[in-house]
Amino acid sequence: MRVGREIKVSGPLGKFTCFAHPAQKLLMISAGSGITPMMAMSRWIVDTGADCDIVFFHSARSPRDIIFRQELEWMSACQPKFRLAITITKSESGQPWCGFMGRLNESMLSAIAPDFMERTVYVCGSNAFMAEVKILLEHLAFPMQNYYEESFAGTKQPKQQPSPSVQNLTPAPTPAVKSTPSKPTSPPAQKLASTAVIFAKSKKEIVCDGKDSILELAEQEGIEMDSNCRSGVCGTCKQKKLAGEIKYEDDPHGLDHSDEDEGYILTCIAHPVGRVVINA
Numbered sequence: 274m275r276v277g278r279e280i281k282v283s284g285p286l287g288k289f290t291c292f293a294h295p296a297q298k299l300l301m302i303s304a305g306s307g308i309t310p311m312m313a314m315s316r317w318i319v320d321t322g323a324d325c326d327i328v329f330f331h332s333a334r335s336p337r338d339i340i341f342r343q344e345l346e347w348m349s350a351c352q353p354k355f356r357l358a359i360t361i362t363k364s365e366s367g368q369p370w371c372g373f374m375g376r377l378n379e380s381m382l383s384a385i386a387p388d389f390m391e392r393t394v395y396v397c398g399s400n401a402f403m404a405e406v407k408i409l410l411e412h413l414a415f416p417m418q419n420y421y422e423e424s425f426a427g428t429k430q431p432k433q434q435p436s437p438s439v440q441n442l443t444p445a446p447t448p449a450v451k452s453t454p455s456k457p458t459s460p461p462a463q464k465l466a467s468t469a470v471i472f473a474k475s476k477k478e479i480v481c482d483g484k485d486s487i488l489e490l491a492e493q494e495g496i497e498m499d500s501n502c503r504s505g506v507c508g509t510c511k512q513k514k515l516a517g518e519i520k521y522e523d524d525p526h527g528l529d530h531s532d533e534d535e536g537y538i539l540t541c542i543a544h545p546v547g548r549v550v551i552n553a
Contacts, residue, residue: 304398517549
């Protein structure tokens with residue numbers, strides 16, 4: 274980055290927020306970088322003075338890997354309804370630790386939040402971490418309607434395959450038609466591709482086999498579309514579908530019902546079925 278460079282910034286997106294599910298008692302469980310949405314929610318609750326009881330549990334590899342440690346300790350010291358519990362999974366020489374050790378289990382959960390059955394639970398971390406927490410809570414007969422999670426799925430690797438056929442939808446000169454003295458010929462009627470994505474604003478049609486997502490097709494041909502998580506979670510890549518049908522490779526968590534009713538789709542996980550027209 275250099276002084277004077279312009280960057281594009283988007284506003285808050287996604288549905289992983291305690292504001293959508295009001296509750297007076299929360300249990301926030303995170304690991305690694307999954308702490309970031311928990312901090313956002315906790316800061317909002319503290320800043321607004323909301324009457325909310327929070328148990329904040331975080332798992333880190335070592336004491337040096339505890340993100341936001343000073344801020345968390347300050348919040349715990351200043352807010353009587355904010356209780357902090359941290360566990361580490363790896364001890365390091367020169368890094369003293371007197372807290373919890375190891376992965377979250379039933380006894381640890383009962384120690385940090387004896388009333389966890391009465392709380393609304395938010396979980397964020399690696400897929401493996403969230404799966405372990407979910408299995409634990411289900412085993413303890415936790416009411417899963419009060420369980421919410423957000424995945425920080427990694428970016429998918431680009432597929433190594435031939436580029437799709439692209440047709441520019443701007444008018445082009447009609448090619449000359451050759452004829453023979455014996456029998457005149459005319460240009461064959463152009464067949465419509467069975468699977469294709471038409472980008473209305475960009476005036477491009479991409480003929481494809483339906484294996485790549487609509488976002489991947491756009492990127493391969495230099496069509497600019499915003500994206501972030503690439504796993505159907507954040508909602509950054511949503512675009513309005515003007516015509517056609519799509520299928521999802523995963524659940525579109527980043528869309529509300531109102532978005533779907535208005536025709537929006539998540540292009541990062543949407544695949545064309547037949548001919549699809551996108552307002553991009």
